[in-house]
Amino acid sequence: MIFVTGGCGFIGSCFVLDWLRDQQEPLLNIDALTYAGHPGNLEAAAGNPNYHFVHGDIRDKSLMRDLFQQWKPRAIVHFAAESHVDRSIAAPSAFVDTNVTGTVNLLQAAQELVQTLPPEEAHAFRFLNVSTDEVFGSLEPTDAAFSEAHRYQPNSPYSASKASADHFVRAWWHTYQLPTITTNCSNNYGPRQFPEKLIPLVIHNALRGQPLPVYGDGMQVRDWLHVSDHCSALRAVLAQGRPGETYNIGGRSVMTNLDVVRGICAMLDELRPRATPHAGLITHVTDRRGHDRRYAIDDSRLAAELGWQPKMRFADGIRQTVQWYLDNSAWVESVTSGSYRQWVEQQYHSRAAR
Numbered sequence: 001m002i003f004v005t006g007g008c009g010f011i012g013s014c015f016v017l018d019w020l021r022d023q024q025e026p027l028l029n030i031d032a033l034t035y036a037g038h039p040g041n042l043e044a045a046a047g048n049p050n051y052h053f054v055h056g057d058i059r060d061k062s063l064m065r066d067l068f069q070q071w072k073p074r075a076i077v078h079f080a081a082e083s084h085v086d087r088s089i090a091a092p093s094a095f096v097d098t099n100v101t102g103t104v105n106l107l108q109a110a111q112e113l114v115q116t117l118p119p120e121e122a123h124a125f126r127f128l129n130v131s132t133d134e135v136f137g138s139l140e141p142t143d144a145a146f147s148e149a150h151r152y153q154p155n156s157p158y159s160a161s162k163a164s165a166d167h168f169v170r171a172w173w174h175t176y177q178l179p180t181i182t183t184n185c186s187n188n189y190g191p192r193q194f195p196e197k198l199i200p201l202v203i204h205n206a207l208r209g210q211p212l213p214v215y216g217d218g219m220q221v222r223d224w225l226h227v228s229d230h231c232s233a234l235r236a237v238l239a240q241g242r243p244g245e246t247y248n249i250g251g252r253s254v255m256t257n258l259d260v261v262r263g264i265c266a267m268l269d270e271l272r273p274r275a276t277p278h279a280g281l282i283t284h285v286t287d288r289r290g291h292d293r294r295y296a297i298d299d300s301r302l303a304a305e306l307g308w309q310p311k312m313r314f315a316d317g318i319r320q321t322v323q324w325y326l327d328n329s330a331w332v333e334s335v336t337s338g339s340y341r342q343w344v345e346q347q348y349h350s351r352a353a354r
């Protein structure tokens with residue numbers, strides 16, 4: 001069987017559902033159910049005999065050790081993290097606790113298991129660390145895209161915590177020969193993304209006729225990767241990736257934030273017309289502190305070694321995503337009560353329109 005951490009979040013839930021659909025192998029999901037984890041994301045897995053769930057925190061070292069000893073997984077796909085850059089700017093400590101210490105707990109628990117395995121099983125074990133392109137920092141307009149050899153230069157508390165975790169993962173390979181692989185991917189989008197992130201936030205606000213907050217001039221550049229493509233890349237890396245290696249994963253959909261927001265507005269004008277165009281709700285607000293200007297991914301290693309490339313065109317993926325939010329208002333209602341409202345209040349009401 002395999003372990004997944006953070007399977008009740010946005011990307012983890014896609015990975016779990018795709019895995020249970022396509023594979024016969026059991027999977028144990030370990031999730032602390034923070035504000036970002038929703039058991040409802042995995043409703044479709046309920047009753048599947050290959051699906052197991054532990055409500056557990058990766059910061060709990062002895063629990064992680066016990067789970068590895070009890071279940072003896074052949075691999076772990078590690079998603080669990082504090083994942084939102086703005087929250088890391090507002091309150092960084094949780095990012096160190098979960099993203100760094102939690103990852104080290106998992107590395108230790110995995111290593112303790114692997115050293116008890118026969119050589120061929122130890123060799124076949126995989127620790128797949130799901131990381132981000134943000135560890136590379138920000139590109140100038142004419143710089144080449146991030147390759148796997150790009151220097152680490154994290155700029156936010158979030159990316160610094162992910163970079164730190166990546167370094168520990170590398171160290172466990174180098175020092176203990178734990179078969180680790182790290183993937184560094186670009187911005188994901190798709191169903192079930194928590195509406196603190198740009199795309200679901202804009203859809204959510206636009207449907208309520210509320211301002212669409214664009215940080216600064218909105219000319220920051222991101223490479224948008226559909227979550228189902230990300231998960232197919234992770235399965236390929238788990239099956240065929242080389243231990244000790246890192247792989248970049250990109251969506252080949254490079255756009256400015258303003259273009260993304262305008263595209264969503266145009267789609268909603270078609271699907272949910274209002275008296276005036278949705279783009280009229282766009283509001284430029286105070287920029288994010290330390291905001292990275294440009295990310296771009298060179299995914300040629302993944303393409304050359306594993307024959308992987310993204311399948312979803314952004315135009316199709318964003319239409320499917322907008323339609324999913326229109327069709328799943330009950331999900332949106334359930335995740336945007338209580339603490340979500342406090343976050344929005346704290347995050348946006350102090351951000352004056354520019």
Ligand code: NAD
Nearest residue numbers: 006008009010011032033034036037057058080081083188
């Ligand atoms: P998310 O915030 O939607 O979900 C995180 C999940 O982890 C939640 O289910 C949460 O309950 C769980 N979790 C948090 N702290 C935990 C802890 N201490 N113990 C156990 N579970 C805990 O995140 P996401 O967007 O799905 O991202 C998943 C991973 O992918 C993260 O590691 C993130 O850094 C990485 N990543 C995300 C993106 C993106 O665009 N969303 C891009 C690149 C990399």
Ligand code: DAU
Nearest residue numbers: 083084085132133134186187196197198213214215220257
């Ligand atoms: O690049 C991968 C990273 O992508 C992941 O590692 C992170 O977990 C994930 O959150 C995401 O980080 P970003 O900061 O790029 O995503 P976010 O959706 O928060 O913001 C996307 C861009 O939109 C960014 O330039 C900031 C901008 N933005 C965001 C919000 C929430 C706005 O202009 N307005 C907003 O209200």
